[in-house]
Amino acid sequence: MVINVGPQHPSTHGVLRLILTLDGEQIVACEPVIGYLHRGLEKMMERRPYRHNIPFTDRLDYLAALSNNLGICQCIERLGGVEVPERAQYIRVLLMELQRIASHLVFLGTFGTDLGATTMFLYAFREREMVLDLLEECTGARLTYNWVRVGGVPDDLPEGFGQKVLDFAKLFRQRIEEYDMLLTRNRIFRSRTQGVGVLPKETALAYGCSGPVARASGIPYDIRKVAPYEVYDRVEFDVPVFEDGDVWARYLVRMEELRQSLRIIEQVLRDMPDGPVQTKLPKIFKPPAGIAYSRVESPRGELSFMMVSDGSPNPVRVHIRAPSFVNLSVLPRLLEGAKVADLVAILGSIDVVLGEIDR
Amino acid sequence: MRDTEYNPLVYFIDGLVTLFNGMVVTWRNLWRPKVTVRYPYQRRPVPPRYRGLFYLKWNEEKQRLNCVGCTLCAQACPTDVISMVKLGKGTHAGVSEFTMDLGRCMFCNLCVEACPFDAIYMGPNYELASERRDASLFRIADLAQGGEEAVRKNIETIERLLAEEEKAKPAHAVHAAGGESE
Numbered sequence: 182m183v184i185n186v187g188p189q190h191p192s193t194h195g196v197l198r199l200i201l202t203l204d205g206e207q208i209v210a211c212e213p214v215i216g217y218l219h220r221g222l223e224k225m226m227e228r229r230p231y232r233h234n235i236p237f238t239d240r241l242d243y244l245a246a247l248s249n250n251l252g253i254c255q256c257i258e259r260l261g262g263v264e265v266p267e268r269a270q271y272i273r274v275l276l277m278e279l280q281r282i283a284s285h286l287v288f289l290g291t292f293g294t295d296l297g298a299t300t301m302f303l304y305a306f307r308e309r310e311m312v313l314d315l316l317e318e319c320t321g322a323r324l325t326y327n328w329v330r331v332g333g334v335p336d337d338l339p340e341g342f343g344q345k346v347l348d349f350a351k352l353f354r355q356r357i358e359e360y361d362m363l364l365t366r367n368r369i370f371r372s373r374t375q376g377v378g379v380l381p382k383e384t385a386l387a388y389g390c391s392g393p394v395a396r397a398s399g400i401p402y403d404i405r406k407v408a409p410y411e412v413y414d415r416v417e418f419d420v421p422v423f424e425d426g427d428v429w430a431r432y433l434v435r436m437e438e439l440r441q442s443l444r445i446i447e448q449v450l451r452d453m454p455d456g457p458v459q460t461k462l463p464k465i466f467k468p469p470a471g472i473a474y475s476r477v478e479s480p481r482g483e484l485s486f487m488m489v490s491d492g493s494p495n496p497v498r499v500h501i502r503a504p505s506f507v508n509l510s511v512l513p514r515l516l517e518g519a520k521v522a523d524l525v526a527i528l529g530s531i532d533v534v535l536g537e538i539d540r
Numbered sequence: 541m542r543d544t545e546y547n548p549l550v551y552f553i554d555g556l557v558t559l560f561n562g563m564v565v566t567w568r569n570l571w572r573p574k575v576t577v578r579y580p581y582q583r584r585p586v587p588p589r590y591r592g593l594f595y596l597k598w599n600e601e602k603q604r605l606n607c608v609g610c611t612l613c614a615q616a617c618p619t620d621v622i623s624m625v626k627l628g629k630g631t632h633a634g635v636s637e638f639t640m641d642l643g644r645c646m647f648c649n650l651c652v653e654a655c656p657f658d659a660i661y662m663g664p665n666y667e668l669a670s671e672r673r674d675a676s677l678f679r680i681a682d683l684a685q686g687g688e689e690a691v692r693k694n695i696e697t698i699e700r701l702l703a704e705e706e707k708a709k710p711a712h713a714v715h716a717a718g719g720e721s722e
Contacts, residue, residue, distance in 0.1 A: 233618035236648035300566070307575050321589035321662070327648045335653055339589065359565050368551065368558040 186524065188217050195535025197509075199528075203521065211516040213509060218539035226499040231257050231466055231488075232331055234499070239325035241503065241537040244287050247280040247316075248479035249537075250329035255410060255475035256486040257331045261468035264460055269333035270411040271453040276319070276328065277411075277477075278442040278449070279346070282353070283312040284480035285435045285442075288532045292432065293364060295525040296373050301363055308356050311349055318342065331466065333459030343450045350443045357439055365436065374429040378515045378527035381426060388511040392482025392504050393434040394531055398426035404478035416448045428523075428530040435532075438480075467494055481505050481532060503537035586664040591647045593665040594640060594678070597658060598685035604697040605684055606659035609635040616654035619644045627698055632705060634698040638683060642668060643676035 187198040196217035202210040222241065226234040238249035251273055258265065265273075286309040293301025313323050318339055320328035328334060364370050380390070385398040395402050403420040405413040421437035423430035470492045476485035482504030489498040508531050515527050577584055586592070597606045609626035610633075621644050625637035652660055670676070684690045 229618055233616075233650070236618055236646045236650065239646075239648075300562075304565075304569070310575065318587040318589065321587070321591040321649065322647065325646065325648075327646075327650075330653075335649065336589075339587075359568070362561040363565050366558065366561055368554045 188214075195533075195538075197533070197535055197538075199512075199524075201516075201521070201524070206520050206522075208516045208519050208521060208524070211513045213512055215506075215509070215535070215538050218535050220540065222540045223499045223501060227496055230494045231260075231468070231496060234496075235330065236325070236327045239327050241501065241540065242479060242481060242484070242505070242534045243324060243536045244534055245280050245284040245480045246324065246326050247276050247328060248477055248484060250327060251277060251411075252475060252477045252479070252484050252486045254329045254331050255477065256473050256488050257466075257468070259475055260471060260473035260488055260490050261331070261462075261466065263332045263462065265333055265411075266457045266460060267412075267454050268337075268456040269458045271449050272334050272338060272458060273329060274411050274413060274416070275338075275346070275446060275449045275453075276316070276326075276334075278445045279312055279316060281442050281480045282439055283309050283316070285439055286312070288435055288480075288529075289360065289364075292526075292529040292532075293370075295529045296370060298364060298367070298370060301360070304356070304359065304363070308353060311353075315342070315346060315349060318345070330459060332462050333457070335459065337458050343453075346446060346450060350446055353443060354440075357436070360436070364432075371429065373523075373526055374432060374530075375427060377428045377523050378519060378530060379425070379427045380511060380515055382424075384511065384514055385426070388514070389507050390482070390511055391507065392478070392480070393431055393438065394482065394508045394511070396421060397423050397430035397434045399424040402483075404476050404483055408476065410475075410477060412449070413445075415452070416445050418445050428526050431530040431532075465494055467492060476502075479504055481534065481537075482508060484537075501537070501540060503540065505531075505533040505535075506538045509533050509538055586666070590664050590666070591649055591662045593642075593663050593668060594651075594683055595661055595663045596638060596680070596684045597661060598690050598694075602697070603693055604634060605690065605694045606657050607635045607638065608633045608657055608659070610657070612654045612656065613651035613660055616650045618648070618650065619646060621645045622651060627695065628702045630705070632698055632701040634694060635680065636695055638680040640678045640683065641676060642678055643673075 182203045184201050184203060185198060186201060188196040198214040198217070200212040200214060201208055220240070222237055225237060235250055235253055238253045239246040241249045257263070286305045290302040290305030290309070293299070293305065316326060317323050319342060320326040380394065380398045382399045385395050385400060390398070391402060399422060401420055401422045404410070405418075406420055418441045421434050421441070423433055468490045470490055472487065472489050474485060474487045476483055478484075483502065484504050485502040487498075487500040488496045491497050512528065512531060516524065519527060599606050609624055611624065614620070614622040614624065621640050621642065623639050624635050627634045627636040647662070649662065652662055681688045681691050684694070
């Protein structure tokens with residue numbers, strides 16, 4: 182029997198269609214159909230000057246817009262050899278980690294709902310609202326922040342922002358304990374996730390998985406550690422790695438990353454120096470001819486941008502490596518032989534965002 | 541906290557603990573303050589940096605809008621939202637029309653950052669939804685601080701200043717009139 186899942190389904194954060202071939206309750210084959218959100222962003226970027234492209238990247242992974250902003254800005258900075266002031270780098274790291282918390286909270290909430298723990302959704306989104314309030318106070322927007330610029334950030338942190346973030350961090354540590362009580366120690370949740378959707382290390386490597394999906398399969402690969410950008414080499418944090426590769430391990434990686442993000446935030450706020458936050462750039466920005474490649478650790482994995490310049494104000498070619506796209510490609514392998522009821526658990530645990538898959 | 545082999549008794553006790561834990565979390569949350577806002581009747585405070593509807597700043601001292609019609613914001617816009625009609629030139633330049641098609645706008649703040657004259661800002665108004673397509677087109681009277689009245693005064697002030705400048709100019713300096721342009 183062949184059934185369609187989607188294109189509208191709450192656990193995908195977007196429009197994804199899965200064509201499932203079933204044998205009774207078992208999934209025999211799965212074919213993801215993507216492209217419902219295609220906007221041709223890479224081509225659009227080739228038609229515009231470099232710095233006009235930053236707001237478009239908000240629309241890639243719309244749950245972690247700041248990570249995308251940082252990715253493209255780093256790429257342009259490498260292309261043009263632009264220096265970033267130290268304070269701006271600290272602010273960037275602070276915002277990235279807040280963004281990671283917000284994004285993982287969406288995962289937690291929707292993942293809980295998928296598995297029947299509806300209250301988790303309410304609690305996770307309540308705490309996400311606090312992060313969004315903080316980001317709104319700093320950037321002025323709630324979802325499409327557009328708050329990284331080539332050569333820094335547009336403006337300094339608002340007054341008293343650091344204290345508010347620390348207050349949030351203190352409160353959030355207690356809330357993570359509550360999530361643990363609700364989900365991690367939950368008998369039903371554990372039965373539904375442990376041993377389900379096992380992704381072996383070799384498969385994860387072969388498909389090029391990154392982010393929490395790879396780390397749950399025993400690959401200690403985090404761009405923040407293997408190729409530190411901004412000031413990630415100056416802060417202390419651990420990269421959680423689990424060997425099992427099942428849905429449970431992917432969930433645990435993200436829970437641990439929430440704690441590590443809080444650690445980074447506290448260190449960044451402690452060490453942040455004073456100084457300017459943006460480098461002055463000419464009005465018409467023309468980087469020298471060449472190719473630049475940058476990669477950042479977005480909440481979903483390795484997000485990279487490649488830009489080719491020929492010395493004109495517009496890029497000649499832009500390529501985006503979206504982590505969700507690569508992670509989704511492993512889904513048919515994960516679903517082979519799985520039960521239909523485990524579909525939402527496996528799909529939810531990969532945590533794809535269709536905005537960056539379709540681009 | 542990975543499970544070992546299936547043992548009905550352990551699972552049963554574990555299930556009871558799960559139930560108890562859930563109740564503890566619910567009990568704690570029962571006493572926390574409500575976070576929901578009954579939106580049309582109650583509103584959240586909007587932070588000062590909020591990026592809502594644009595406004596053109598009114599300069600009370602000079603009795604005109606700060607905008608000089610230099611089109612830097614229009615050039616900074618990735619989606620060509622802004623178009624304007626320049627009024628006069630040189631030191632007393634201004635705008636007579638300033639149109640923004642917010643149907644295309646991403647509220648990305650790039651135009652505000654591009655403005656060297658502190659003329660365009662983003663305000664706290666976020667209720668921009670409408671049932672009509674043409675309601676996304678905001679003209680100068682919708683954008684200027686002070687509305688129609690401000691636009692009228694703005695044009696009056698600039699035209700007066702231009703006329704004064706013209707009068708003060710010596711007759712032989714006509715060819716230098718376009719001197720200081722963009």
